[in-house]
Amino acid sequence: MTTLTTEHYVCPSCGNEFDEKIVVSFMHKGQDSDFYPHYLGLNPLPYYLVQCSKCSFTAYPEDYSEGQAEKFKIKADKIKKIQSLPLAKKLPENALKFFITAKIYEEVQVNPYKIGNLYLRASWCCRASENRKAEIEMQQLSIKFFKEAVEKTTISNPDNALVVSYLVGELYRRLEDRKLAREWFENVIESIIDPEQQWLLELAKKQAELNEYLLN
Numbered sequence: 001m002t003t004l005t006t007e008h009y010v011c012p013s014c015g016n017e018f019d020e021k022i023v024v025s026f027m028h029k030g031q032d033s034d035f036y037p038h039y040l041g042l043n044p045l046p047y048y049l050v051q052c053s054k055c056s057f058t059a060y061p062e063d064y065s066e067g068q069a070e071k072f073k074i075k076a077d078k079i080k081k082i083q084s085l086p087l088a089k090k091l092p093e094n095a096l097k098f099f100i101t102a103k104i105y106e107e108v109q110v111n112p113y114k115i116g117n118l119y120l121r122a123s124w125c126c127r128a129s130e131n132r133k134a135e136i137e138m139q140q141l142s143i144k145f146f147k148e149a150v151e152k153t154t155i156s157n158p159d160n161a162l163v164v165s166y167l168v169g170e171l172y173r174r175l176e177d178r179k180l181a182r183e184w185f186e187n188v189i190e191s192i193i194d195p196e197q198q199w200l201l202e203l204a205k206k207q208a209e210l211n212e213y214l215l216n
């Protein structure tokens with residue numbers, strides 16, 4: 001079951017003090033092939049991020065800590081600008097929180113791997129709301145930043161780099177770009193040598209096969 005707790009935050013952008021619920025733990029049974037967990041009980045996704053009740057600045061709880069806050073001194077009009085983007089207006093509420101954080105992360109130039117993860121989670125929220133059009137937009141942005149992370153090798157753990165390459169392939173498959181999906185899956189299949197990543201090899205082979213037969 002999902003458990004939450006309430007914490008106190010000071011917004012790095014506008015100085016507002018407020019309380020917000022965040023996730024302590026959750027359980028899931030299985031997951032989609034892009035790692036969207038099948039949560040048991042309350043959907044924890046909206047509680048991963050903390051949103052300022054005044055200016056809508058949104059980030060992970062740790063981004064509010066004293067050491068980090070300096071980096072996130074974003075001007076209020078910047079956040080308003082993000083909210084007024086045509087794409088932002090099309091997103092379901094939960095996805096919008098991940099989108100705002102991703103845009104703030106882009107602004108302060110956080111590791112593209114983290115940005116790709118935020119857009120991936122935004123795409124999961126769109127799927128949960130059965131908004132396929134918005135999901136596609138978020139998947140495309142997720143691919144863009146995951147590719148940047150792989151190409152610029154900004155992922156510190158080499159095992160994770162293969163997981164991210166798999167995700168790029170899987171997102172391309174979901175976007176019905178068979179050729180690019182094939183390239184990324186093949187790259188993963190050829191690169192896995194660690195027996196502990198056998199699960200990823202099997203998953204990549206399975207999804208590569210689905211890609212060839214156009215099954216979704």
Ligand SMILES: [Zn+2]
Nearest residue numbers: 011014052055
């Ligand atoms: Zn604020």
